[in-house]
Amino acid sequence: MPLSDMKIRNLKPEEKPYKVSDQGGLYIAVQPHGSKLWRLKYRYKGREKTMSYGPYPLISLKEAREKRDRDKRLILDGQDPGVRKQMRKRAAVLSDEDTFAAFAAELLEKNRREGKASQTLKKKAWLIDQANEGVGHRPVKELRPADVFATVKPIEDAGKRETAGRVLSVIGEVCRYAIATGVDINDPTYALRGALQKKQVAHRAAILNPKRLGELLAAIDAYGGHIQTKLGAQLLAILHVRPGELRQAKWPEFNLEEYVWTVPRDRMKMRRDHRAPLPAQAIEILQRLRPLSQEDGYVLPGVADWKKPLSSNTFNNALRRMGFAKEEVSAHGFRSTFTTLATESGLWSIDAIERALSHEEENKTRRAYLRGDFWDERVRMAEWWANKLDELQLVATDGQ
Structure with a gap:
């Protein structure tokens, strides 16, 4: 009752x-x-x-x-x-001292506990530092769209459109985190949609014509600059990885006996280990690089300081010195070159090509069932690609 x-x-x-x-x-x-x-x-x-x-x-x-x-x-x-x-x-316990900077620090620590890649955390911390210069001292409950706009607009006016957009995005992320913890505010970045100039999407330049690709490979082979740069560019073409993943590679990641390179997850965009098969041509280049660096050091050490990797502009600067304009080719463009020619060949499955590029399946349902790495097919494809590059370079060299 x-x-x-x-x-x-x-x-x-x-x-x-x-x-x-x-x-x-x-x-x-x-x-x-x-x-x-x-x-x-x-x-x-x-x-x-x-x-x-x-x-x-x-x-x-x-x-x-x-x-x-x-x-x-x-x-x-x-x-x-x-x-x-x-x-x-x-x-109820929030006070006016609960600043944007305090919640930003909490969010960054949360991301760290979640196992986000160190490079991702470093980039977010840098963006938060940019945001803190304008609103870090402000109580998060008092933030208004005008305050946020006054923070990001000078960045845009300095010609840094992409940075301005990313700072705006991270401010919104911090505010939404504060809301999730109980702060009674609206996300001030919502009202600023469209307030900044849109970033112009520029696809990374890549050579897709086989004849012109052969000419590029011949130019790399004849490059008279630093040997690390030359051999690194050849590896980049063969392995079609992101330039940063190759520049920061260290010898313990390579198993030359098993013909495998394992890129650790903290350097991968998808935050998971990535295995790459090494064709014979890549093994030969690595063996030439071996005496040029420390046993556990970088595979491609810096020219001025072997304790550091090659700088981020090294490959692109070398391509310019070879006579290839930035509108025609970029270091990152080797990935597009591989994707296009491997797909057009009709020899390889799209899944194997995507795994070779360490891309993640966008369809979540399909991704849940697509768990293999298509290793055997990728080994054959790596050998085919390296041989294909040799053939194109030989044709270009004979035609000179």
Whole structure:
């Protein structure tokens, strides 16, 4: 039967705690020392949970039932009342000292615990530093679209459109994190959609014509600059990895006996280890590079400092010195060259090509079932590609 005030007042403490039910999961727990506490038992997504409403008579029977009905409505709306209560508590203790910079630091630490790649964390920390210069000292509850715009507009005016867009994005991410923790604000970046100039998408230049590719390979082979640059460019063409992944490669990642290079996840865009088969041509180049560096050091050490890798502009600068304009080819463009010619050959599956490039399947359902790395096919494809490059270079050399 439902509780009444008289029945509640007549409840006597016993040696052990006990509870007396009202309706709809609401009950009162009587403690051995005599206190009477309101509780609500409910289920959310199949799990049994409990809410505390406070002591009787401070919380009356009528108030307890009102709280019960309020939380039951939340459950019907798909919300967990326990989580909502925690968020209200969090909001209640927020002060004006809870700055944007403080929440940004929390978000960065959360990303670190989630295992984000070190390079990703470094880039986000840099963007947060840019944001902090404008709004870091401001209480996050006080941030308005005009404050955010005043932070990113000077970056855009300095000609750094892409950076301005990324800073705007990270400010929004920090604000949404603050909202998730209980701060009662709206995301101020939402109102700024379209306020910055759109970034012009520029595809990385790549040579797709086989004849012209042969000429490029011949030019690389005849390059008279530093040997690390020449051999590195040849490896880049053969292995079609991202330039940064090759520049920062270290010898312990290579198993020359097994013809395998394993790129660790902290250097991969998709944040997972990537195995790349090494054709004989790549092995030969690596063996030539071996005496030029430390045993556990970089495969392509810097020219001025062997403790550092080749600089990020090394390959592109070399391509310019060979006479190839930036509109025609870039170091990253070898990936597009490989993708195009391997696809046009009709010899290889799209899945194997995508795995060779360490791309992630965009369709989530298909990705869940596509778990193999197509290794045997990729080994054959790597050998085919290296031989194809040799043939194109030979034709170009004979024609000179």
